[in-house]
Amino acid sequence: MGSGFNGVAVRAEGLVKSFGSTRALNGVDLEIPTGQVLGLLGPNGAGKTTTVRILTTLLKPDSGSAMVAGHDALADPEAVRRSIGLSGQYAAVDENLTGFENLYMVARLYGMSRSQSRARARDLLERFRLTEDGDRPSKEYSGGMRRRLDLAGALVARPIVVVLDEPTTGLDPRGRMDTWEIISELVDDGTTVLLTTQYLEEADQLADSIVVIDKGKVIARGSADELKNQVGGERLELIVADPTDLPATARVLAEVGSGHPSTDEHTRKADVFVDAGPKALIEALRRLDAESILVSDVALHRPTLDDVFLALTGHAAEEPVEQKGAA
Amino acid sequence: MTAITLAPPQGGFGGAIARNFRDGGVVTWRNLMNVRRNPELLLGATIQPIMFVLLFAYVFGGSFGGAPYREFLMGGIFAQTVAFNSAFTTIGMANDLQKGVIDRFRSLPMSRMAVLLGRTTADMAVNALGLVVMSLCGLIVGWRIRGSFGDAVLGFAVLLLFGFVMSWIGALVGMLAGKVEVAQSAGFIWMFPVTFISSAFVVQTTLPGPLRTFAEWNPVTAVADSARSLFGNPPLPGFERPDGWPTDNATLYAILCCIAIFVIFAPLAVAKYRKVASK
Numbered sequence: 001m002g003s004g005f006n007g008v009a010v011r012a013e014g015l016v017k018s019f020g021s022t023r024a025l026n027g028v029d030l031e032i033p034t035g036q037v038l039g040l041l042g043p044n045g046a047g048k049t050t051t052v053r054i055l056t057t058l059l060k061p062d063s064g065s066a067m068v069a070g071h072d073a074l075a076d077p078e079a080v081r082r083s084i085g086l087s088g089q090y091a092a093v094d095e096n097l098t099g100f101e102n103l104y105m106v107a108r109l110y111g112m113s114r115s116q117s118r119a120r121a122r123d124l125l126e127r128f129r130l131t132e133d134g135d136r137p138s139k140e141y142s143g144g145m146r147r148r149l150d151l152a153g154a155l156v157a158r159p160i161v162v163v164l165d166e167p168t169t170g171l172d173p174r175g176r177m178d179t180w181e182i183i184s185e186l187v188d189d190g191t192t193v194l195l196t197t198q199y200l201e202e203a204d205q206l207a208d209s210i211v212v213i214d215k216g217k218v219i220a221r222g223s224a225d226e227l228k229n230q231v232g233g234e235r236l237e238l239i240v241a242d243p244t245d246l247p248a249t250a251r252v253l254a255e256v257g258s259g260h261p262s263t264d265e266h267t268r269k270a271d272v273f274v275d276a277g278p279k280a281l282i283e284a285l286r287r288l289d290a291e292s293i294l295v296s297d298v299a300l301h302r303p304t305l306d307d308v309f310l311a312l313t314g315h316a317a318e319e320p321v322e323q324k325g326a327a
Numbered sequence: 328m329t330a331i332t333l334a335p336p337q338g339g340f341g342g343a344i345a346r347n348f349r350d351g352g353v354v355t356w357r358n359l360m361n362v363r364r365n366p367e368l369l370l371g372a373t374i375q376p377i378m379f380v381l382l383f384a385y386v387f388g389g390s391f392g393g394a395p396y397r398e399f400l401m402g403g404i405f406a407q408t409v410a411f412n413s414a415f416t417t418i419g420m421a422n423d424l425q426k427g428v429i430d431r432f433r434s435l436p437m438s439r440m441a442v443l444l445g446r447t448t449a450d451m452a453v454n455a456l457g458l459v460v461m462s463l464c465g466l467i468v469g470w471r472i473r474g475s476f477g478d479a480v481l482g483f484a485v486l487l488l489f490g491f492v493m494s495w496i497g498a499l500v501g502m503l504a505g506k507v508e509v510a511q512s513a514g515f516i517w518m519f520p521v522t523f524i525s526s527a528f529v530v531q532t533t534l535p536g537p538l539r540t541f542a543e544w545n546p547v548t549a550v551a552d553s554a555r556s557l558f559g560n561p562p563l564p565g566f567e568r569p570d571g572w573p574t575d576n577a578t579l580y581a582i583l584c585c586i587a588i589f590v591i592f593a594p595l596a597v598a599k600y601r602k603v604a605s606k
Contacts, residue, residue, distance in 0.1 A: 056434050059604065081436040092427035094357060096364040101357075108353045109437040137364060153431065 008067075009034040009161050009192035010055060015064035017050055017216075024050040025061065026216035032161075037183070037193040039203030039224075041308075042213040048196040051213070052165045055194065056086045069160040069192075082110075085154030085162045093149050095139035099130050102138060103152055110157040124152040128182070144175030151182060161192045168202060180205055200224070200308055212312065219312050228303050230311060233258065234277040235301045236284060241294035243268045252287045256280045268296075273307075343438070350438040354445020358419070359452060371415060372457040376408040377464050383528060384468045391529075392563065394469055399563045401461075401470040402555035403527030406547050408461060409490030410522050412454045413497030417514030419446055420501030429603060443596050447494035454490040458483060473559030482557030485581050489550045492588040499596040502603045527551045531574075532567040544573055546584035552577035 010032040017025040025047045032038040042048050053059035055066055057077035066073040069083035093102050100121050107117035125134040128148045133141065138149055147167065154162055164183065168176040183206050186193060197203055203210045204224040212220040212227065220227060236257065240249050246263045249270045253261035257272030257280065264270075274280035277300045288295055303311075362368050383404065384397045423429045423442075432442050472479045497514060504510040524538050525531070525547035534542050542548050555562070556577055562568060573580045 053604070058430060058433050060602075078436055081434060084434065086431065086434040088427045088430055092431040094361070094428060095426075096361040097357065101360065105353060105357050106431075106435065109350055109432070109435045109441075111436065 011067045036208040039207030039210040040196040047216040083160045085159035087154040100134040106153045106156045128152045163194045233275040236274045237271040237299045239297040241296045245293045256284045347438045350441030351444035355448045358449030373460045376461045401465040403551040406551035407522040412490045413493040414514035416494040416497030417501035421510030451491045478557040492585045495592040530566040549581035553581040
């Protein structure tokens, strides 16, 4: 197990899946070299979870192929299941079992003996800093602890490929940092990781490469930097004291920025994409000052997933996506 | 890094069967731990039958002949209670599905039957407890086991078997329902006609035409009549005696029904489990 798949741990080609008249996936291709992290990005409903479900054998595609750890997910799903660990979108732990019992159960179901299962459960509790709470029912755990336990469950059998479906959604910043740390450790061990997320920042931190999908199709792929360059540097955001200054502010931003500025009267906000962030910021403030426009707040943002989306698709990530119907 | 040696997948039919039981045992353990940590889950399986015994024995009982009716009633309530057990299976499956636990199980290299087998087996254990509670309650209202010890054991065995196979239908319904809220009604609704159009509470000969035919062939009737005959409880006096093959061979017919239900619904439930998605 684990060799003979030519340096590519996961390869999906032409995945198509429809639910009724809705086409969830419309020809998704992706490839993860062994030992790397692929970030699968997209808004809700883009097809991330459907892709994950196909690669983890939970769902069969209408067409296309999926090879995971050298096994065909369609022809030999059982072999794929032995090689993967899945951590779901929400922590799939049994809340009435203790942390120890949850991991013990998963180990048993991977086919380990009782004593192996006990030892493995204790190892993982230790590694995920849950030893002290190992004998408490997991319903008493915090959200972050539950997520750690779920993540531990995915690693029980030391899988070749780990699939993490939005591992930090709903976590507080501390929990998010914890999870990132664990994922980094996995990579150090040589595990291949497929990570879905809604946060570009997260993919930025963890992923070697990123695939962006929208409406069931891959719309961009590359490293985080490559994607950000496509967006165009940073976003300069200003809040003016007097909303009647907004048109003049927009004019100034159009001059210093690289894109078309947008304004919002209600929040007195104006923003624009800029290539050279700090320089553009100083220039904008200087010109606004010259025009005696009072600025009450200013910020320079790295592009977010929303910005990537705006740039790639012309619609925001969280904007409700209209159903195209049967394509 | 310590090496993990996974048990090699056992090949062949024997290996598959062994794995069903091994993995099924792990899931049964998990479900029973759930019951142990939440004893209130047992309320439905224990208090509800007690209520049925007392309500039918003393509210309806007076109109139906008092003490003889109470003796007659118990076989019916046993059958009804084990059948209602399937509703708990329905809710349990829907709950696991909704919480994402089924997704995790389905992503593991475990037997495709184990989650269902573990659920139905654990629910059978709960059913056994329910039967004990109900029997004690029955003894209080005047019901007695008048047959032989062997027949009594067989009587309880048929009841448990019936509850077990009904759980497989319940598991299928739970996966079709998908959500706990839906499962809570879907699990119970179909049980009412199935258990009431039977000999559980009345003599089937008193029912009008088509209902009488339905009741005569209803497995619930067979299980209730089988329990009455194996426990040595006499038929209700003053009513036309039912006849026909299912009535005359209640225990045999009850066991055949159990086999038929299992053979039909276990494959359907496993097929559904293979494709089921959380909603």
